Amino acid sequence: MPMPDAAARLGLEARIDLERFWQTIEGSAGIGKGRPGGLSRLSLTDSDKAMRDLFVTWCQDAGLVVSIDELGNIFARRAGWSDAEDPILIGSHLDTQINGGRFDGVAGVLAGLEVCRTLDDLGHVTKRPITVVNWTNEEGARFSPPMVASGCFAGRYTADWVRDRIADDGCRFGDELERIGYRGPVPCGGHAADAYFELHIEQGPILDATRKKVGVVTDGLLVHGMLVEFTGETAHTGPWPMEKRRNALVAGARWLTSVDDLGWDFAGSGGKATAARLSAWPNKPGILSESALAVCDVRHADPTAARVMTTRMKRAVGEAAIRSGCEARVVDEWSYGGDIFDPGLIALVRAKAEALRCDWMELSSQASHDAYFMAEHCPSVMIFVPCKDGITHNNHESCERDDLDAGLNVLLHAVVERADR
Amino acid sequence: MPMPDAAARLGLEARIDLERFWQTIEGSAGIGKGRPGGLSRLSLTDSDKAMRDLFVTWCQDAGLVVSIDELGNIFARRAGWSDAEDPILIGSHLDTQINGGRFDGVAGVLAGLEVCRTLDDLGHVTKRPITVVNWTNEEGARFSPPMVASGCFAGRYTADWVRDRIADDGCRFGDELERIGYRGPVPCGGHAADAYFELHIEQGPILDATRKKVGVVTDGLLVHGMLVEFTGETAHTGPWPMEKRRNALVAGARWLTSVDDLGWDFAGSGGKATAARLSAWPNKPGILSESALAVCDVRHADPTAARVMTTRMKRAVGEAAIRSGCEARVVDEWSYGGDIFDPGLIALVRAKAEALRCDWMELSSQASHDAYFMAEHCPSVMIFVPCKDGITHNNHESCERDDLDAGLNVLLHAVVERADR
Numbered sequence: 001m002p003m004p005d006a007a008a009r010l011g012l013e014a015r016i017d018l019e020r021f022w023q024t025i026e027g028s029a030g031i032g033k034g035r036p037g038g039l040s041r042l043s044l045t046d047s048d049k050a051m052r053d054l055f056v057t058w059c060q061d062a063g064l065v066v067s068i069d070e071l072g073n074i075f076a077r078r079a080g081w082s083d084a085e086d087p088i089l090i091g092s093h094l095d096t097q098i099n100g101g102r103f104d105g106v107a108g109v110l111a112g113l114e115v116c117r118t119l120d121d122l123g124h125v126t127k128r129p130i131t132v133v134n135w136t137n138e139e140g141a142r143f144s145p146p147m148v149a150s151g152c153f154a155g156r157y158t159a160d161w162v163r164d165r166i167a168d169d170g171c172r173f174g175d176e177l178e179r180i181g182y183r184g185p186v187p188c189g190g191h192a193a194d195a196y197f198e199l200h201i202e203q204g205p206i207l208d209a210t211r212k213k214v215g216v217v218t219d220g221l222l223v224h225g226m227l228v229e230f231t232g233e234t235a236h237t238g239p240w241p242m243e244k245r246r247n248a249l250v251a252g253a254r255w256l257t258s259v260d261d262l263g264w265d266f267a268g269s270g271g272k273a274t275a276a277r278l279s280a281w282p283n284k285p286g287i288l289s290e291s292a293l294a295v296c297d298v299r300h301a302d303p304t305a306a307r308v309m310t311t312r313m314k315r316a317v318g319e320a321a322i323r324s325g326c327e328a329r330v331v332d333e334w335s336y337g338g339d340i341f342d343p344g345l346i347a348l349v350r351a352k353a354e355a356l357r358c359d360w361m362e363l364s365s366q367a368s369h370d371a372y373f374m375a376e377h378c379p380s381v382m383i384f385v386p387c388k389d390g391i392t393h394n395n396h397e398s399c400e401r402d403d404l405d406a407g408l409n410v411l412l413h414a415v416v417e418r419a420d421r
Numbered sequence: 422m423p424m425p426d427a428a429a430r431l432g433l434e435a436r437i438d439l440e441r442f443w444q445t446i447e448g449s450a451g452i453g454k455g456r457p458g459g460l461s462r463l464s465l466t467d468s469d470k471a472m473r474d475l476f477v478t479w480c481q482d483a484g485l486v487v488s489i490d491e492l493g494n495i496f497a498r499r500a501g502w503s504d505a506e507d508p509i510l511i512g513s514h515l516d517t518q519i520n521g522g523r524f525d526g527v528a529g530v531l532a533g534l535e536v537c538r539t540l541d542d543l544g545h546v547t548k549r550p551i552t553v554v555n556w557t558n559e560e561g562a563r564f565s566p567p568m569v570a571s572g573c574f575a576g577r578y579t580a581d582w583v584r585d586r587i588a589d590d591g592c593r594f595g596d597e598l599e600r601i602g603y604r605g606p607v608p609c610g611g612h613a614a615d616a617y618f619e620l621h622i623e624q625g626p627i628l629d630a631t632r633k634k635v636g637v638v639t640d641g642l643l644v645h646g647m648l649v650e651f652t653g654e655t656a657h658t659g660p661w662p663m664e665k666r667r668n669a670l671v672a673g674a675r676w677l678t679s680v681d682d683l684g685w686d687f688a689g690s691g692g693k694a695t696a697a698r699l700s701a702w703p704n705k706p707g708i709l710s711e712s713a714l715a716v717c718d719v720r721h722a723d724p725t726a727a728r729v730m731t732t733r734m735k736r737a738v739g740e741a742a743i744r745s746g747c748e749a750r751v752v753d754e755w756s757y758g759g760d761i762f763d764p765g766l767i768a769l770v771r772a773k774a775e776a777l778r779c780d781w782m783e784l785s786s787q788a789s790h791d792a793y794f795m796a797e798h799c800p801s802v803m804i805f806v807p808c809k810d811g812i813t814h815n816n817h818e819s820c821e822r823d824d825l826d827a828g829l830n831v832l833l834h835a836v837v838e839r840a841d842r
Contacts (some may be wrong), residue, residue, distance in 0.1 A: 032706030099655045099704045099711065100429035140707055163497040172579070204660030221659070224560070225706070234520045236814040238720065238788035250681045250696050251793045256674035267663035275671050276706045278699060285646070285697045285716045287814045290520065297707050299659065300546050304818040324681070367659035393657040393708045 007149035010416045011125050012355060016122065021114040022401045027054065028110065029102040038395020039102055043137035044072070044173065049180035051094045055109065055134060055225045062117050064132065068184025070159050071149040073135040073179050075186075078116045080129040080419065086194040087248050088126075089378075090115060090411070090421045091133030091150075091370060097141045101397020102389060103120040103201045107404065109134050112197045115412050126192055126419035129227035135370045136177075142167045145334070147258040153189045154377040162188075189377075195345060195418050196380040200370040201399060205390030206363055213406035214353045214360035215384030218346055220337030222306035223367045225297035227332040228255065229318050232325060235288045245288060246325040254323055258316035259296040266309055270299040272366075273309065293331070296359045301364055303306070303338075310335075342379035345418070349381055352413040358406040383407050383414075431837045433558035433776060437829045438542065442535040443822045449474065449515070449531065451522040456831040460523055460815020463569050464558035465493070465597035472515045473603060476530065476555060483538050485553065489605025491580050493557040493598050494568040496607075499537045501550040501840065507615040509547075509840045510799075511536060511823030511832070512571075512791060514552030518562045522818020524622045524808060528825065530555050532620045536833050547840035549615055556791045557598075563588045566755070574610045575798040583609075590785035606630040610798075616766060616839050617801040619792040620832050622820060627784055635774045635781035636805030639767055640786045641758030643727035648717035648753040649676065649738050653746065656709045666709055668748040673713035675744055679737035680717040687730055692721040693787075694730065714752070722785055724759075728767070731756075757789045763800035770802055773834040779827040802829050804835075 031051045032041025041047045041419025052074060059066050059076035067075045076085065112132035119126065135153075140146025143165040146164035151157045162173030177183045202208075207215050232246030256275035263273030277295035298309035353360035365371075365382060374380045385407035388398040449579025452472045453462025462468045464620045473495060480487050480497035488496050498508065516809045533553035540547065549579030556574075561567025564586040584595030623629075628636050677696035684694030698716040719730035742749035773780035786792075786803060793803045806828035809819040 019449060060785035097655070097708050098705070099708070141705055144706060146707055202537075202660070203657050205662075223659070234518070234815045235812065236788055237625050237718065238644070238693070239623070239699055239813075240693070241691075242684050242693055243628075247696060249699060250677065251701065253674040253681070253696055256671065257678040260668075260671045260674070263663050272659070272661070272663055274709070275668060275674055276658055276708075277704050278670060278674065278701065279704065280699065282562070283698050283700065284519070284562055285565060285718075286567055287518050287520070287697075288695070297658065297706075361532075367657055390660060391656065393659075394655045408443070 008124060010122065014122055014412065016114050016412050018401055018405050020117065021110065021408060024058065024110050024113065025102065025107065028106050032096065034099055035395035038397065039096040039100045040097040040098050042098060042142040043139065044176035044180055047093055052182060058113060059132065062113060062120065063074060064116060064184045066184055067186050069186040069188045070184060070185065071152055071162055071188045072182035073153065074134040074151050074186060075133040078130045080127050081125050082127045083129055084190045085128040087129040087131040088415055089131050089133050089193045089196045090415060091135060091196065092198050092200060093135045093138030093370060095137060095139050097139050097393045099393065099395055101392055101395065102137065103397060103399050104203065104392050105138055107201060108199045111408055111411055114408060115415055118412060126409060126416055130419055131414065138370055145175050147189065147368065147370055147373055150373040154373040155189060156373060159188050185284050193378040195372060196374040196378055197415055198369055198383065198413060199383045199385040199407055200369060201392065202368045202384040202390065203387065203392040207384060210361065212359045212361045213386065213403065214358045214410055215363045216346060216350045216353060216360055217338045217341060217382035217384055218362045219341060220372055221299045221301055222335065222337040223297055223299040223368060224306065224310040224335045225295065226313065226330060227293065228323060228325045229329045229331050230292045230294065232290055233290065234282065234290045237286055237288060240288065240403045245302050247288040248292040248326050249283060249289035251320045251324040251326040252280060252294040254320035255294055255316055256296065258320060259313055260314050262298060263311060266300060266305060268370060269302065269305060270303055271309060273298045286394035299366065308336060326417050330405050331398040336372050340375040341381050345379050345381035348417060349383055349410060349414050352410045356406065356409055356413065358410060383411055429545060431543065431639040433470050435543055435833065437535050437539045437833050439652055439822055439826050442531065442829060444535065445479065445531050446475045446523065446528065449527050453517065455520055456816035459818065460517040461519050462517040463519060463563040464560065465563065465594065465601055470601035472499065475802055476515060479534060480553065483534060483541065485537060488607050489603055490609045491605060492583055492609045493603035493605065494570050494574065494609060495555040497553040499551045501548050502546050503548045504550055506549040507613045508550040508552040509836055510552050510554050510614045510617045511836060512556060513619050513621060514559030514791060516558060516560050518560050518814045520814065522816065524820050525624065525813050526559055528622060529620045532829055532832055536836055539833060544617055547837055549840040551836065551840055559791055564594050571794040575794040576610060577794060580609050582729050593702065604680065614799040617792060617799055618700065618832060618836055619790055620804045620806065620828055621790060622808040622813060623811065624788045624803040624808065624813040625695060627809035628805060629810060631782065633780045633782045634807065634824065635779045636784045637767060637771045637774060637781055638762060638786050638803035638805055639783045640760045640762060640785050641793055642720045642722055643724060643758045643790060644718055644720040645727065645731040645752055645756045646716065647734065648714065648716050650750045650752050651713045651715065651742060651747045653709065653711055655703065655711045658707055658709060661702065661709065664826055668709040669747050670704060670710035671715040672741045672745040672747040673699045673701060673715040674740035676715055676737055677717065679697055679741060680734055683691055683719065683730060683733050687726060688722060688724065688842045690726060692726055692730060694719045706794060757793050761793060761796040762768040762802050766800050766802035769838060770804055770835050772833060773831045777827065777830055777834065779831060804832055
């Protein structure tokens with residue numbers, strides 16, 4: 001494809017079609033309905049398949065070339081006029097939490113699609129190709145950990161390891177992927193990308209409270225998480241003396257309680273600590289539990305505070321084990337966040353928000369996203385849009401279409417400037 | 422049947438056949454094998470059916486008349502010479518915990534069978550009939566609560582309510598009962614009984630530590646238990662501020678921790694507090710839990726201490742809820758124990774232990790048993806035999822055959838004296 005003439009440069013007046021975008025969101029919200037107003041579209045379920053099928057149709061209708069990789073990641077590519085250049089990726093995820101909303105993830109994928117449709121309307125061909133991406137199992141609501149597929153793409157996990165993840169329902173990631181027909185032929189990862197953009201609802205109350213429409217994400221809150229296994233011994237809940245008890249459920253409960261206390265100790269400076277999961281065995285009346293798996297994490301904007309919280313969370317593991325006569329083993333440990341996003345892309349997004357005269361502000365991401373892993377692979381950035389009261393991972397998650405307008409246009413202009421450079 | 426002459430009275434030299442009893446125990450231990458040395462024979466599973474089938478065969482081989490009631494309780498009746506009199510019941514349970522032993526429950530049922538076999542060997546016909554009973558789902562390891570079938574027999578629960586119990590595996594009690602073919606035609610309960618005897622391993626370390634062979638059970642430790650539902654709200658584990666969080670998993674963990682603390686406060690005087698079960702939803706990384714079901718209980722030999730522990734356990738429910746922004750609802754509450762056993766039967770067991778020159782002692786039951794409900798229905802008593810180190814609800818539960826000899830003979834002579842009176 002030849003280089004278009006200079007007149008074909010995208011003018012600042014170009015706008016995405018908000019109404020069409022909203023209709024697309026409405027279409028997606030009909031699949032995997034959960035509680036009133038919400039969605040429960042868990043990864044690699046029948047509803048995830050239905051959503052993927054519809055998304056692929058929309059992409060093909062928009063003339064995009066769709067390919068699927070071995071972990072079910074979907075890539076929908078719009079050619080550039082210098083098509084051998086590394087593409088610009090715009091992505092997020094179509095899966096939701098078990099009690100999720102209609103915007104978390106979906107908005108970012110469909111925003112990418114809308115950028116492509118808008119460029120078609122305007123007859124604008126970018127220099128570099130643009131690829132819209134849906135990452136499999138971002139939420140981790142079915143298969144733990146979250147963001148496994150972007151993690152594999154970025155080299156953190158192997159595809160075999162990801163396929164061997166087992167859900168609480170006993171299903172294996174790889175089997176479910178085959179079942180819904182989304183194990184593609186393309187290897188996961190190893191593709192160069194010029195840049196990665198992800199638009200996402202903030203999942204926090206700051207933009208909504210301050211009436212800002214665009215969040216220029218500068219960094220990610222430092223998060224440190226742990227999966228710990230406590231091991232004790234079954235015994236009768238009746239006669240067995242306290243001093244002989246080795247109840248792993250108590251060890252887990254004590255750790256969760258300590259971590260929650262820790263959250264309160266740092267709440268004044270915005271810290272958070274989460275007791276996320278506790279699952280014991282046999283976990284029945286009449287018998288002390290032999291084992292318990294527990295997941296907690298801590299996060300803080302200040303690196304020193306984040307470090308202190310992490311240290312105390314770790315110390316609490318041993319304390320909980322000793323207090324309950326159990327052993328503790330750290331099965332997994334992870335950390336996310338920090339100054340992971342690309343300064344050049346942050347400046348680009350900021351410049352576009354300013355040029356478009358949006359109500360914008362800089363802020364940190366407090367949740368983890370596929371962009372966290374992508375930032376290890378190529379220059380990456382995120383754009384946040386407001387959601388009502390910051391409510392998310394709940395069927396009351398809500399956005400007005402006006403909340404999305406400015407963010408979508410910032411995405412459009414930032415992507416095109418990057419793609420045309 | 423005519424009254425036998427006075428010479429047919431059972432002499433004190435009569436003994437059960439310990440070798441035959443042990444062979445029967447060994448036979449039962451081949452069904453529903455669990456971890457090495459242990460059993461995992463959960464109620465109304467295929468292995469429970471296999472054990473029931475074998476038990477019924479053994480009973481029929483011994484000439485007992487078997488009937489099954491609508492909850493699967495098995496009654497094996499040996500006629501008396503005054504057969505219209507109310508029977509003497511000897512019972513316990515054939516089901517085990519998920520990581521259970523080879524004696525808990527089973528020993529008491531097979532002891533009843535051995536008493537009947539021994540009387541046949543001796544040609545002794547008692548005045549009153551003797552009925553050996555297997556109670557369905559004593560352990561509560563599959564269907565909660567425990568002791569539902571003896572509870573229904575004694576009028577605590579209706580048969581419909583029991584049949585509607587749902588296991589963690591999603592199966593319904595009534596459906597599983599039909600499936601294994603043990604829904605009998607006889608209504609549960611409403612049958613008069615002259616007395617109920619239950620032989621059981623102590624499930625505590627006292628007899629083993631003091632080298633006593635027979636425990637004359639005088640009463641049951643006062644136990645107070647609660648099933649509490651905590652309700653919060655799902656939200657993102659990342660950005661959601663501590664002060665807005667309503668994490669039901671934290672409420673549950675806090676309650677369990679407080680109850681365990683309470684156990685330690687009373688450990689010096691022999692009190693126990695158990696955090697038995699915690700199950701939250703969605704219980705996943707990334708999302709705060711909306712609901713949690715938790716089960717705890719407290720027990721103490723001293724009625725005042727038991728009352729204080731109960732009060733504090735209840736107060737801790739509200740504290741846990743308030744600390745975590747959740748609501749709490751007491752779904753169920755139960756208490757067992759106290760001076761429930763019949764003084765006349767206790768004196769009878771004591772007199773036989775003395776007459777047979779056993780190493781015996783009086784003690785309290787610290788675990789709950791079917792005898793607790795039966796004591797509401799007819800005069801009841803328990804006989805304990807030692808188990809190694811008091812270990813139970815664990816595959817390392819262990820008895821030597823000599824541990825059971827004295828208890829079995831006390832049971833034989835006490836039952837016959839009662840049956841012949």
